[in-house]
Amino acid sequence: MRVNIGLAQMYPKLGDVQANLDSHLQFIEQAKAKDVDLLIFPELSMTGYQIQDLVPEVALTTHSTHPIFGQLMAASEDVDLMVGFVHEDARNRFYIASAYLSRGKVLHIHHKLYLPTYGMFDESRFLAQGNSVRAFDTRLGRVGMLICEDFWHMSPPYILWMDGADMLLMHSASPGRGLDSENELSGTRWVERVNRAYGGVFTTYIAHVNRVGYEDGKVFAGGGFIIDPDGEMIVRGDYFKEQLVTHEVDLNQLHRTRARLPVLRDERPGLMRRELGRILDERLKD
Amino acid sequence: MDKMMVTSQQNNILERMTINTDLARNILTGFIRDQISKAGMKKAVLGLSGGIDSALSAYLSAEALGAENVLAVRMPYETSSENSLIHADDVIKDLGLASITVPITPMAQPLIERFDDMTNVRAGNIMARTRMIILYDQSVSWGGLVMGTSNKTEFMLGYSTIYGDSGVALQPIADLFKCQVRQLSRAMGVPSAIVDKPPSADLWEGQTDEQELGFSYDAADTVLYLLIDERYTVEEAAEASGYDVAFISKVWERVKANHYKRTMPNIAKVSRRTIGHDFLYLRDYTGRQGKLS
Numbered sequence: 001m002r003v004n005i006g007l008a009q010m011y012p013k014l015g016d017v018q019a020n021l022d023s024h025l026q027f028i029e030q031a032k033a034k035d036v037d038l039l040i041f042p043e044l045s046m047t048g049y050q051i052q053d054l055v056p057e058v059a060l061t062t063h064s065t066h067p068i069f070g071q072l073m074a075a076s077e078d079v080d081l082m083v084g085f086v087h088e089d090a091r092n093r094f095y096i097a098s099a100y101l102s103r104g105k106v107l108h109i110h111h112k113l114y115l116p117t118y119g120m121f122d123e124s125r126f127l128a129q130g131n132s133v134r135a136f137d138t139r140l141g142r143v144g145m146l147i148c149e150d151f152w153h154m155s156p157p158y159i160l161w162m163d164g165a166d167m168l169l170m171h172s173a174s175p176g177r178g179l180d181s182e183n184e185l186s187g188t189r190w191v192e193r194v195n196r197a198y199g200g201v202f203t204t205y206i207a208h209v210n211r212v213g214y215e216d217g218k219v220f221a222g223g224g225f226i227i228d229p230d231g232e233m234i235v236r237g238d239y240f241k242e243q244l245v246t247h248e249v250d251l252n253q254l255h256r257t258r259a260r261l262p263v264l265r266d267e268r269p270g271l272m273r274r275e276l277g278r279i280l281d282e283r284l285k286d
Numbered sequence: 287m288d289k290m291m292v293t294s295q296q297n298n299i300l301e302r303m304t305i306n307t308d309l310a311r312n313i314l315t316g317f318i319r320d321q322i323s324k325a326g327m328k329k330a331v332l333g334l335s336g337g338i339d340s341a342l343s344a345y346l347s348a349e350a351l352g353a354e355n356v357l358a359v360r361m362p363y364e365t366s367s368e369n370s371l372i373h374a375d376d377v378i379k380d381l382g383l384a385s386i387t388v389p390i391t392p393m394a395q396p397l398i399e400r401f402d403d404m405t406n407v408r409a410g411n412i413m414a415r416t417r418m419i420i421l422y423d424q425s426v427s428w429g430g431l432v433m434g435t436s437n438k439t440e441f442m443l444g445y446s447t448i449y450g451d452s453g454v455a456l457q458p459i460a461d462l463f464k465c466q467v468r469q470l471s472r473a474m475g476v477p478s479a480i481v482d483k484p485p486s487a488d489l490w491e492g493q494t495d496e497q498e499l500g501f502s503y504d505a506a507d508t509v510l511y512l513l514i515d516e517r518y519t520v521e522e523a524a525e526a527s528g529y530d531v532a533f534i535s536k537v538w539e540r541v542k543a544n545h546y547k548r549t550m551p552n553i554a555k556v557s558r559r560t561i562g563h564d565f566l567y568l569r570d571y572t573g574r575q576g577k578l579s
Contacts (some may be wrong), residue, residue, distance in 0.1 A: 009574070011576065012579060013575045014568060014570055014571050014574075015567075015571055016575075019575065050568055052566040052568065053564075053566045053567055054567065054571070143345055157330060159499065176313070178311070179305050179306065179309060179310055180302075180303060180304070180306070181304040181306055182306060183308075184309070185309070212578065213320070213576055213578060214316065214317055214320040214570070214576055215568055215570050216290075216316060216568045216569050216570045217321075219313050219317065219455075230534065235385060239312075240312060240313070240316060240578070241578065241579075242578060280408065
């Protein structure tokens with residue numbers, strides 16, 4: 001089975017949900033013209049990244065009757081969408097969230113698990129932490145979604161792998177840091193290196209979209225990519241440019257790679273659970 | 287130890303500070319375009335001293351906005367060196383910038399002469415603030431933002447005049463150490479006479495930065511890079527660089543003592559929500575979208 005994936009390297013406008021909805025709809029039109037099956041937007045694509053005290057203003061609920069979110073749902077009729085937004089839950093907690101929309105419906109909402117609150121990041125001050133990570137079935141296969149800092153920790157990708165995801169959908173609003181003598185910023189290199197490793201060790205497809213543009217002097221590098229189950233980067237978008245990157249992936253590669261390298265077959269999550277349980281028990285005793 | 291010479295140990299650290307100039311150029315010109323468009327403008331105005339920092343800012347601004355959208359303002363004082371004016375002119379001609387010259391002596395001199403106990407430092411501050419007034423006035427008539435020209439080394443050391451050269455609308459090179467400013471300047475074609483001459487604030491005759499600071503920019507860059515970017519302790523920085531603990535401590539004390547120049551003044555907090563504390567919006571929250579190209 002072949003899946004045409006679109007990576008929407010967009011420049012969200014800070015705090016302007018309506019303007020960002022319009023950008024989403026434009027990218028969706030472009031993607032439909034290129035027969036894209038799944039279009040992935042960056043983290044917080046509906047709001048911009050460093051929203052601080054704007055959080056309650058820009059938050060969305062996920063009902064089809066919501067004037068903004070309902071339009072995103074409707075736009076998923078012909079192309080599956082992964083969008084980034086601030087989700088306000090029924091008890092008025094605000095999360096950095098990813099929604100997977102398909103055929104006009106919400107298939108899954110993921111809340112960001114790890115909120116970086118160090119260095120240039122201040123997410124926990126404004127936002128609630130997600131508490132679960134689940135794979136889910138789509139018309140394109142079983143997938144899982146993670147948001148930026150989530151994959152700077154190795155447990156969420158591992159859990160999704162064990163939960164049956166054959167494609168990890170990642171998105172970021174990752175401010176570029178670390179200008180040195182290399183061709184990319186050091187943060188960009190780290191993300192590419194780690195995701196290539198995930199692709200290889202999980203024998204799984206990885207798609208990653210990072211936003212572009214600037215916020216208060218922080219630059220977002222773009223450079224979205226797809227990694228194949230051999231850990232090879234098969235496509236990468238330009239750095240620093242707003243663009244739609246499309247690439248068709250062949251899901252039969254999962255069969256070929258896993259026939260050669262059966263690490264999924266041999267993985268022992270029971271061993272993992274037992275030893276982690278022991279470690280946690282021992283720590284509780286301290 | 288001589289703080290003007292560089293040992294091979296120190297040179298290795300300076301080597302680690304080497305930047306990819308293509309990447310820097312791309313990010314910094316993008317930043318300038320983005321900031322100017324978020325202000326609803328297309329132009330910039332910049333004080334051109336003839337030194338390397340303002341020259342680099344001019345090259346970046348011209349590349350980002352087009353030379354026709356950058357107004358270079360030369361603002362000599364009566365003791366300013368002839369070379370400064372010539373070097374500024376070289377940049378204007380090389381880039382094809384719009385330019386004007388506004389001598390500051392008629393503005394600054396009455397204030398400088400008003401007080402018998404005037405010092406070089408006070409006079410220097412008056413000159414820097416006079417230039418700021420001119421640039422902000424031109425900002426209105428030219429319709430452009432005032433471009434910052436400070437580098438990270440002088441900003442960290444507090445080697446600047448508050449509300450003078452630090453009074454600007456955006457700072458394209460303030461995260462680059464002096465050695466990186468030199469490297470990027472060479473890559474962008476800043477004339478070598480400007481890149482290679484001893485840095486000077488040119489506030490009085492014969493002044494050089496390094497003489498006034500008492501150490502070289504290379505020494506400052508090395509120490510600041512280790513302490514700030516690489517998070518070394520003073521002792522670790524001494525071991526890695528070969529500079530003595532006393533010198534490194536002196537630099538660090540200077541950074542701390544001048545922190546007020548890099549931050550907004552404190553507000554006494556009495557309400558339920560105070561600017562800068564729990565009234566938090568990015569400066570970029572302007573209602574305008576940035577422009578990448």
